[in-house]
Amino acid sequence: MNQDYIKPDNWSIIEEEFDADQVKSSESLFSIGNGAMGQRANFEEHYSGPTFQGSYIAGVYYPDKTRVGWWKNGYPEYFAKVLNAPSWIGIDINVNNEQLDLFTCKKVENFRRELNMKEGWLSRSFKFTLHNDNEIQVEAKRFLSLDLDEVGAIQYSVTPLNSDADLVITPYIDAGITNEDSNWDDTFWNISNLEVKDNQAFIEAQTMKTNFHTCTFMQSECFVNNQNVGLQPQVIRTDNKISFIYKLSINQQETFTIHKFGGYTAGRNHNRTELIQAAQTVLNKATNLGFDELLNKQKQAWAKIWEMADITIEGDVEAQQGIRFNIFQLNQTYLGTDATLNIGPKGFTGEKYGGSTYWDTEAYCIPFYMATKDQHVARKLLEYRYNHLEKAIENAEKLGFTNGAALYPMVTMNGEECHNEWEITFEEIHRNGAIAFAIYNYYRFTGDYSYIPEKGMEVLIAIARFWHQRANFSKEKNKYVILGVTGPNEYENNVNNNFYTNYLAKWCIDYASENISKIKDEYNSDFARIMNKVKLSEAEVSEWKQVADNMYFPYSEEEQVYLQQDGFLDKELITVADLDKSQRPINQKWSWDRILRSPYIKQADVLQGFYFFEDDFSTEELKRHFEFYEPFTVHESSLSPCVHSIQAAKLDRMEQAYKFYLRTSRLDLDDYNHEVEEGLHITSMAGTWMSIVEGFGGMRMKDDMLSFTPKIPKQWEAYSFKVNFRHQILTVNVNQNETNFEVNGNKDLRILVNDKLITITPDNLVTV
C-alpha cells in the first residue's frame, strides 16, 4: 500500500514529484484510453530508467503457443496474448547537444503529472537542468480522442530558461517493440511497409498468425511562441521506425511547441489495402481541427459521459477521487460501440491475464454499463456471448459433453478458450452460470424481454444442458452432486459440491425451463425456430428438472450455514484476524497446497451466491453466513471487497462497508497489492460502482421497480449517483439527513424507497 503518493483531488489524479521507483506504477495509474486504443503513461521523450512501455489496440491479440510442464487433454493449443502495439507517442528532445532524459539529467524540479478525468487528458510539466546547467521548462499534454477514436494528440513545449538553445526535436513512430510479458523474447509483428507522404509517416505491420493489419501513423507541426514556423523535417527510416528530425535555435525564454498527431488504423475497421488512406483521412481531420479544437471536443465528449455516469461524494476527497478514477478507467476501456470487444481485466494498461473476457464482465461490469449507458450497450455485451455460443459448444465437446451443451471459456478473445490450468480451465465452470445470470439481470433491469426469445434462450438452453450433464447422482446422498469444481474462491481447487456452483446450476436449469415455457406461450415463431435449431424435447427438460429439483447443497446443522464445499469444516478454522501478518498476502507467502488446505477465501464464494440470489435468503441468513465466512476472507482478489461492501451495508455494518469501499475504489491508487505497475484492475472498478449504488444506495430491482434503501457512511456529507432506468435518468442524492430523487423525461417513475412506494414526477425533487 502506498497511500500518500497520489494527491487527493476531486477530478484529477496528480503526482507532484519525480521518483524513478514510481515510474512504472505511475505509467499504469495515468494510462489513457478511448475504447478503441489505449496506452500506458509512458513519457514522450527518451527515458532510460525502468519503464514498462505499452500501447494497445482493441481487439488485436496474438495466439501464443500454450506451454505447460505437463500437458492435459483438453488444453487449448493457443492462448491469447494482449499485444504491445507499435508506439506513436515518442518525441526525442535534444537541447544544446544533450538528450532530455529524466533518469540521467542533472536535476528535475517542479515535476507534476495530472490525469484530468473530467476532460480526458494527461499532462506533465517540469523543469530540468542539463549537465551544462541549462535549465529547460517542459510542458506536455496528451489525449486519445473520443471523437476520432483512431487518433491521439500531443502538445509538447520546451522553454529554455537561462540560455539560448539549439533544439533537435525528433518525433517518431516505432514498430520495433516487444511484449513486457514475453518470457521468450518473441516478436509478434511483421512490418510490411514504411511510408512517408506530405509530412505524414506510416508503418504498416501485421500481427503474426492472427494477421491483424494495422497502420501506425503520425504527423507533426512546430510552433515558436505559438506561431507555426512551417519547419520541414529531415526524414530518417530504419527497418521498423520512421523519425522526423526538426532542428532549430530559439532564444532564452522563447517556447518551442510541437503538436504531434498519431494513432492507428486497423483491418478490423477498414479494408486492409486502404489503411494508409484511412490514416491520411483521419490525420487530415485531426490536423484541420488542430490540437486545441480537438481537445475542446474531448472535453465535451467526456462531459457527456460524466453527465450520465458521475458519482459525487462530498466531504471525502479520497473517496470521491477513487470512484471517479474507477468510472473514468471503465469508460476509457469499453464504451459499448463494438460488439466484438469486451472489457479486459487490465484494459489498455498492461498485459497480464491475456485475453479480454472473463466472467467479470457478466458478474461485475454489466450492472455498471446497464445503468450508466443506453441499454444497447449491455445488450451488446450479452450478444458477445451469443456470438460465441457455437465455440462454447465446441469447447464443451472437447471436455466430453454432448447434445449442444456449452461451456463458455474461462478467458477468451474470440470465443475460444485461452486459459490452461486444469483446475481453472476445466473446473471453474461457475462462469457458465454468470453468463446465464446476466441475461436474467439484463431483462430484470431493462424490461427488454425481446433479447431472450431472439438470442438469450439458446444460450440458456446450452448452459442448462451443460449443468444437467455435469451433475451426477450420488446414491450415497440420494441427491445430485457436482464433483471436481473450482468456485469463485480460487483458493480451493477440485472440490465437491461447491455451494455457489450447485446453487447456480440449479438456478440455470430452473430459469431456462421457465423461459422455455414463457416463449412457448408468448413467442410462437421464436419457439419454433429455437426448438428446430436445438432439438429440445419436453422429456429432456424434465430430465434437467430432475437434477435441479434434487440438487445437493452442503449444510452444517451446527453452524446453520451452507458450506462452501464438502469438507469445509475439516479445516483448521483460524480466522484471518488471528493469522500472523507476516503470512499475508498468502498468495505471495504460501505454497499452493497450504493455501488450498487453509480455510482462507480469496473472494466472495458462498456470499457471491447470496449476492446474486439475495431474495432467496433472509437477512438473518445473510448475517449468519457473512459472519461465518468474512472472517476467513483474505480479499486477495480485486473482485472481493465490492461484494462484501454491498453486503456489509445491507447488514448495517457501515464501518466495514466503508472500509471495503475504500479498498475497492482505491485498490490501484493506493496500490494495496504492490502490483499496480503491472496495470490497473479494470473489471473490479465496476464493483466499486456497485458498492456505492447497490451497497450504500441499496438499489435493487423489486416488483419490476427500482428499489432503494439509502444509507451513508458517517465519513461523508453527501453522495449522489444517476441511473439510466428504461430511458429515464434518475438522480439519487443522499446526505446524512435525507435522500432526494429526481427524474428527467416526461413520465412519472414509481420506485420503492425502504419498501415504500414513491412516485416521482419529472423535474420535481422528491425528498425522503
Add this chain to the structure above:
Amino acid sequence: MNQDYIKPDNWSIIEEEFDADQVKSSESLFSIGNGAMGQRANFEEHYSGPTFQGSYIAGVYYPDKTRVGWWKNGYPEYFAKVLNAPSWIGIDINVNNEQLDLFTCKKVENFRRELNMKEGWLSRSFKFTLHNDNEIQVEAKRFLSLDLDEVGAIQYSVTPLNSDADLVITPYIDAGITNEDSNWDDTFWNISNLEVKDNQAFIEAQTMKTNFHTCTFMQSECFVNNQNVGLQPQVIRTDNKISFIYKLSINQQETFTIHKFGGYTAGRNHNRTELIQAAQTVLNKATNLGFDELLNKQKQAWAKIWEMADITIEGDVEAQQGIRFNIFQLNQTYLGTDATLNIGPKGFTGEKYGGSTYWDTEAYCIPFYMATKDQHVARKLLEYRYNHLEKAIENAEKLGFTNGAALYPMVTMNGEECHNEWEITFEEIHRNGAIAFAIYNYYRFTGDYSYIPEKGMEVLIAIARFWHQRANFSKEKNKYVILGVTGPNEYENNVNNNFYTNYLAKWCIDYASENISKIKDEYNSDFARIMNKVKLSEAEVSEWKQVADNMYFPYSEEEQVYLQQDGFLDKELITVADLDKSQRPINQKWSWDRILRSPYIKQADVLQGFYFFEDDFSTEELKRHFEFYEPFTVHESSLSPCVHSIQAAKLDRMEQAYKFYLRTSRLDLDDYNHEVEEGLHITSMAGTWMSIVEGFGGMRMKDDMLSFTPKIPKQWEAYSFKVNFRHQILTVNVNQNETNFEVNGNKDLRILVNDKLITITPDNLVTV
C-alpha cells in the same frame, strides 16, 4: 498392443523383419546398458527414417528452466532433464559410392535383430540391395561392457555378395546432438576440445549449467576376412564431430569387418583434466583384450548376474521371455555400485519423466535388488535418501514446514525437487511414507538393524515430523485429518483423507517412535548423537503420537470398505467393464476434470496400503477391498498390474493374477500402451519380479523368517526363482504338483511354507 512383433524366445528378444514404422519402438526394446551408461538400439550406419537417437551417461543431467503457464510459490526453478549424450556408435558405410541407409535402399532382406539377454549383446544381420543391384550382407554386434563400464564395443561386417566393392567406412564420434524431448531446440552441451592421438579420437564436452565434464572417445581396427589389415584412416574434424575415413576395395564374397571401441569417461569418476588420459587407459585395456575376449568377459559377467537373479518359467515362452526381459533391463539400468545413482523410470532407454528417482525405487525396486544382489545394494539405495535428507528438509521449508520436517522430492537427481505440477509436487506426499517403509522393509528382510541407528533414524524422525505437521485436527470429525493430497492413484487430485496416505502417515509416526525407544535402550551413543543433532524431545514425540493415535480413516459402513478418500461414494460408480471400450485409455480420451470426477483408478491406492501393511488386515478384508476397488481400476500406470497380480494370487484368483502378470511382464514387449517408442518402463519391471516371487511364490517375511505360499498358474509347467536371504541363496522351484527348496552355504535355513515351519539343510532338496 502389438502382440506378435517380437518373436517368442526363452533368452532373446528377436525381431525378424525390417519395418520402418517399428524402428523407434525397437530402438527402445533393444536398448543396451551397463549401469554406467546406456543407449537406445540406434543403427550404427546412417538412417534417414524416423528415429529417436539416444545415448545416456548415468548421473549426467541438465537443470532446465521450469516453464509453466501459471507459476505457483514453491515450484522449483529448475527441473532435471535426462540428457542425450554425444554418440560414439556411428559408422557410415558407403559401398560403390552409395551410402548404406535401410530407409532408402532398394531392398532389405533377412533382417534379424537380436538382443541376447543371457550374454548381454545386441546383434543385427541383413542383406540389402543397392540401387545398382549390388547385394551386401551386413552383420553387426554391439555390447556395453560390464567389466570396463566406460567402454562399449561394436563388430560390424560387410560382405559384397554379387560384385566387388569399393568401401568407404567412416566411424565417428558426434557431439552435435540435441534432446528428443527438447521442445525449444535448446542445446545442452559445450564442446571444449576435439583431439586425435594414435588412432584414438576424443571429444571433451561439458553440460551447460551443471558442468558435468565428459570425454567421448573411439578407436577402430579394420579386418578383411578376419585379418587385421592395418588400415590408417583419414581424419576429418568439424566443430563437434571427429570421423575416421577408411577406404578400401574388396572382392565379391570377401568380408570387411571393423571393430569399434567407444564410450565415455566422466568427471564424476576422474579428475576433469584427465579425462582423455583416462579414456586412453580404458581404450587400451579394451583393445588389448580385443572384441572377442571382451565379449567373453561380458558373457561371464551376465552369467554371474543371472546365476542370482534368473527366474525360469517352463511351458510358457512368452511369460519366460517377459520376466527375463524385465530382469535384464533392471540390471542394465542399475547395478548398485554407485550411491549417487538411482533407478530412472526410463533407465537409459528414453528421456521422458526427467529425473532419476521416484518413489518407485522404494516401493517397487528395493525388494528386487534386496533379493537378487548382496544386501549392500539395497543399503546403498537407502543411503541415497539419507544423503538427500538435508535437501528434503529444505524442500519442506519451502512449503512452510519447520523444525526439521522433511518432504522428499517427487522426482529428483541430486536431492532437489525437479517436478512442477502443484497437485503432484506439493500434494503427492505419500512418497515420504514409501521412503520410511523401505527402511523397515530393508531391516525386516536383511535383519541388518545397524542401518537405523546409523542413518535411518534421522530420516524416520524427519518424516514423522512432516506428517505431524501436515495433519490437522478436525473439530467436525474429532480426529486428525490430512487435507489436500494426491494418492498413488493420480487420477484423483487434491483430495481429503486419502486412506493410503493417512494410514502411511500414522504408520510412519508409530514406526519412528518405536525405533526411538529401541535406539534409546540399545544404542546409547547413536541415540545421544541423533538427539543432539535433531533436538527431539519426548514431548514432541508424544505430540506426534497424539496425531497417529487419532488419525481419521474414511470408511463406509454399508460397503464395509475403507474409502479411497472422503466422498468417493458420491461418484458415478460404473465399473470399467461397463465403460465403453472406445473411452479407453481414459488418459488419452478424457479431459482431466472428467478423469478426476470419475471413479477410475490409475494404480493401486487403497490396495497399495493393503500390500504394504498386509498383516494389519484379514484376507477377508483384502477380498472385500479387492472386489470393491479392482473393478474401477484402469491400470493405466505401469505400476498397477504387479500389485494387483500379487493380491489376486493371494486371493486364489489365479486367472486374474496370470493376466496381470502377463500385462506387467510384457507391458513393453507387447506395447500395451502404444508408447514404447518413448522408452521402457524400467521401475515397474521390478514389480513384475514381485508378482512372481511375492505373488505366485507368496514370499513374505514372517517372524523373522522367509515364508512362502506357492501357487502356480495353470498355463505353466513349472517356475523357479532364487532369493539372496541373509547371505544364503535359496532356490525355489514350483511345479504343478510340488515345490522344491534348496539352499546353498553351510547353515540350515528355517522357512515357513504355507505357515508350516520347514528346515532346509544346505544342498539338500526339500520337497513340499
